Amino acid sequence: MDAFLEEFKGKNVLVTGGSRGLGKEISEWFLKCGSSVIICGRKQDNLQKAIDEFKEKGYEVSAYQVHIARSEQVKGMFESIKDQSGGIDILINNVGMNILTPSVSSVDEALWDKIIETNLKGTFIVSKEAIPIMKERGGGKIVNISSIAARRPAPGMGVYCIAKAGIEMLTKVLAFELAKEKINVNAVAPAMIRTRFSMPFWSDEGMLKEIESTIPMGRIAEPGDVVGAVLFLSSSLADFITGEVITVDGGSMLK
Ligand SMILES: NC(=O)c1ccc[n+]([C@@H]2O[C@H](COP(=O)([O-])OP(=O)(O)OC[C@H]3O[C@@H](n4cnc5c(N)ncnc54)[C@H](OP(=O)(O)O)[C@@H]3O)[C@@H](O)[C@H]2O)c1
Numbered sequence: 001m002d003a004f005l006e007e008f009k010g011k012n013v014l015v016t017g018g019s020r021g022l023g024k025e026i027s028e029w030f031l032k033c034g035s036s037v038i039i040c041g042r043k044q045d046n047l048q049k050a051i052d053e054f055k056e057k058g059y060e061v062s063a064y065q066v067h068i069a070r071s072e073q074v075k076g077m078f079e080s081i082k083d084q085s086g087g088i089d090i091l092i093n094n095v096g097m098n099i100l101t102p103s104v105s106s107v108d109e110a111l112w113d114k115i116i117e118t119n120l121k122g123t124f125i126v127s128k129e130a131i132p133i134m135k136e137r138g139g140g141k142i143v144n145i146s147s148i149a150a151r152r153p154a155p156g157m158g159v160y161c162i163a164k165a166g167i168e169m170l171t172k173v174l175a176f177e178l179a180k181e182k183i184n185v186n187a188v189a190p191a192m193i194r195t196r197f198s199m200p201f202w203s204d205e206g207m208l209k210e211i212e213s214t215i216p217m218g219r220i221a222e223p224g225d226v227v228g229a230v231l232f233l234s235s236s237l238a239d240f241i242t243g244e245v246i247t248v249d250g251g252s253m254l255k
Contacts, residue, residue, distance in 0.1 A: 007236060009034035012088045014081070016068050016126055017095035018061070019046040021195030022145065025223035026092055026230050031059040036085060040064040040077060041095075068095050068122030078129045087133040090234045093123045093144040096164075098197065104158035112159050119163035124170060131174075131183065139182030141234045144171050146189040148249050164189075168245055175243030184242045186233040191249035192220040216251030225250075 013030045017023040018039025027037045031054065039061055041047050047063040054061050062084065064077040081088060097118045101107045123144055134140030149157055150164035168187055175185040192198050192211060202208045202220055212218055229246040232238055247253055 004235065004237070005033045005231075008090075008231075008234070011035045011090055012038070012081075012085050013090040013092065013234075014038045014040070014088045014126075014130070015092045015094055016040050016122075018092075019043075019050040019063070021197055022190075022193055022223045022226055023092070023094040024050055026094060026227055027061065028054070028057075028059070029227050029231060030090075031057075031061065035090075036062075038062045038064065038081060038085075038088070040066040040068070042067050068126050069117045071125050074125050074129050078133065082133065087137050088130060089134070089137065089140050091126065091130045091134075091140065091142045092230060092234070093126055093142065093167075095119075095122055096145060096147070096160075096197070098157055098160040100156040100200075101159055102156070104162070107159055115159040116163050116166070119160065120166040120170070123167055127170075127174060127185075131178065131181075134183050135181050140184075141238070142174065142183065142185045143230050143233045144168075144185070144187040145230075146171070146187045146245060148189050148191045148247060148253055150189060150245075151253070171245065172243040179242055184233070184238060186238065186241060186243065187245040188226060188229045188233065189245050189247045189249070190221055190226045191215065191252040193226060194220055194222055214252060214255060215249070216254055219250065221248065221250065 013035045015023050015027045018027040019041040027039055030037050044065050051063055066073045066077045144167050146167050147164045149161040150168045153161050171185050171187040194202055226248050229248050
């Protein structure tokens with residue numbers, strides 16, 4: 001295990017949405033492994049809180065206030081990363097958002113755009129900027145955070161399901177295009193994780209019980225449950241794996 005984690009030492013890792021929830025947990029694991037971690041998010045106060053919490057634990061991160069679907073902001077971030085540290089070796093496309101919507105057939109066009117823009121277009125924009133840098137460095141790993149929603153319609157989450165399905169196809173298309181460049185592109189598809197994102201569901205005891213009854217392992221995930229799959233796909237153990245999706249769902253998709 002130690003030898004496996006050792007290989008992340010000195011690697012430059014960008015975790016989008018690393019200021020909270022799953023992205024923060026992933027960032028902390030890379031920090032523990034001795035990687036140089038860069039995080040980004042829209043809100044400076046969230047970034048600062050993460051910087052302070054990491055500092056208390058003895059870690060330092062670089063942080064950028066960036067909306068991942070604003071290409072000029074993303075370009076600026078990569079220019080600065082190149083100047084500061086030469087580039088990145090590992091990209092974790094973790095940002096995701098959802099707004100409960102009535103149904104896809106009646107959803108407002110602006111809401112559709114917002115959900116698709118942040119989840120799908122943002123992942124494309126960040127990857128597009130990262131790829132030439134990884135090519136220059138002789139390869140890299142991209143891990144996209146999807147969801148089981150990509151493969152199963154969920155009530156009130158139709159547009160998010162479509163965006164995540166798009167991310168899984170983006171993963172496969174990029175994996176195919178980049179296979180000769182030694183850039184592996186894979187995804188991790190979790191079921192519900194206890195973060196702010198899904199708080200409306202798990203904070204209600206009745207709803208939580210109902211959700212847990214659909215999960216063979218009988219509980220929702222903690223952020224740490226998802227990290228193993230992300231680290232594996234970011235490592236040399238996964239050098240011959242590309243275009244794959246690892247489901248991390250306590251058996252939910254078996255039902
Ligand atoms: N939680 C779940 O139940 C669950 C289940 C399956 C999959 N997922 C996926 O897991 C990933 C992480 O979710 P989470 O639960 O950790 O979410 P979260 O707690 O809401 O954290 C989201 C992070 O992304 C940042 N962010 C949001 N929009 C952004 C944007 N447009 N540009 C840059 N940063 C942005 C947030 O910071 P700011 O707000 O400051 O921007 C925050 O750091 C997402 O892809 C989500 O779809 C989550």
